[in-house]
Amino acid sequence: MDASEVAAIIIEPVQGEGGFLPAPQALLIALRTICDRHGILLIADEIQTGFARTGKMFGIEHSGVEPDLVTVAKALAGGFPLSGVIGRAELMDAAEPGGLGGTYAGSPIACAAALAVLDVIADEKLVERANVIGSRLRSTLESFARSSHMVPIAAIRGPGAMVAFDVVRHRGSNQPDAEAARRVVQAAIASGLILLTCGVHGNTIRLLNALTISDALLDEGLSKLEQALVSATL
Template sequence: MTTNADLTERRIAAIPSALSRHLDVFIARAENAELWDIEGNRYIDFASGIAVTNTGHRHPKVIERVRRQLDCVTHTSFQTTPYADYVTVCERLNDLVPGDFPKKTYLVSTGAEAIENAVKIARAATGRQAFVAFGGAFHGRTLMATTLTGKSVPYKHGFGPLVPDVWHVPYPVAYRGLSSADALAALETLFRTELHPSRVAGIVVEPVQGEGGFNPAPADFLQALRRICDEHGILLIVDEIQTGFARTGRMFAIEHAGIAADLMTLAKGLGGGFPIAAVTGRADVMEKVPPGGIGGTFAGNPLSCAAALAVLDVIAEEKLVERAAVIGERLSATLGQWQRSNAFACIGDVRGLGSMVAFELVHDRDPGRPWPELTKRLTQIAAGRGLVLLSCGVYGNVIRVLAPLTISDALLDEGLSVLRQSLEAALKEMEPV
């Protein structure tokens, strides 16, 4: 029998180490919120393929819709010989994305590709070149997406020169002592000292930073960005790649702030495990790009479009927006209780929005002493006990919980129990001898 160790050796020999190794287990089967590796070991999935399987692994309605599509057509390339589901997906996204104005949508395959196209659209629409993004941001690994990303290692260091005319300002993170006022003051200073706003095509922002540490943007900050963009003719580009499709207790996270974006990038949860992404934006902005200026051979593949339509149906039918809020309350209450206990002085902060919840690990409740070693060890111990976790954060010391929104209460509680036991074990290992 092939083992995880066998495949790890083959992976090391065949695949560059630049593709990071989180766990040395190889998944053979998945169902809803559970995974099984090639050796038959079971795992509760608190990662969802990095916020992709919001509707659970292999949701029956998604699988059935894709199976039907397999019997029809698998590829033609939409811009050469189009098909109906592409149009329907775009229509549904135009209706769902916030904004009381006409919208249009263009489909791509990945989140990074959506970011790249949003930048091109913004430049074409405004005639401007510059962009503002935020420290701690993550927008992808292609060249422009990497430039917009606000974390040096491992995403930017060694890959320069990057794209010019991209500027970063601090993102408000209350736990780090950065308020909305601080971040907005930094943006104002940038405009007064380095970058005139008349040169800015777009401000790119995550309403909850993902890789940056699950930092929710305060509503007043996002509302202020909307006003600033309106004042200076700048496009507000909202990256909902990780936050979208019910994850935060709303269909899209910016709904919590009551604003609309000029352009929104979407991916991950839209396909339920199939690769699909999108840029949805103001129709007048989207129409500024000439024919042929956007496109892609596999963009909006028929199988992925079929999956996306099923995903949108499942979110509505199973009330996953409401379910995300319930899951989030349960997670926040449990983790908050741990944080307040003497046993877990390592939990410095619990934060999130809806079911996008994380906790930050530090030494003795000190925000200035991140504990990435404990974080890494926790993910390893948890995996050994049957729980898949992901870390994140600028300091690598944040554990993010991204369980499928279809997870049962019983399985969620089982996962939290394993998480607690794993954290206790990791702390015991870290105790000084």
């Protein structure tokens, strides 16, 4: 289609359900250039990447690219139903009074919760904490990847505390093994650890612990993950 027919390009700085795949910086820069050239809005979907999860307040900050609009939800209100849009003033002010609305818009309790969340992120330095957690997760997963007594894993990735890895058929390969990933999740649940899978092949396991987690609880979770990777071997 012609560029004049495109209102906006929407992208996640790190894919969520798609497999926790960070968008290459070169791609985001190229999209910004295309949008500027043709008058198209660039929208960053920060529903999963927002509010310190990636080691920046927003995932798009890792690229240095400035979007026109940012969508936010999930972590915004610490579990209360609230979503929002952040954008350039000329865009946000373009709507007539009452022209913006939504199912979860304007809840006083959720808005108060969101303000408290922002205070906790600042007071407890959760942006910095996300990077500490992420380093611990990645280094531990790398040691798991070298073990011959566990389900083979590969492609450990993700910025900050938005970390994932792939369960594969053979150590050193990239061949997905969704069935083994399912066994890992089941074994983890049996020991009290909840894991989520994602990715187009269903073999990616993502780690999304709270940024307020203690070191002791993080270590306990990693120990349970280790046990799950061992018990899921055939």
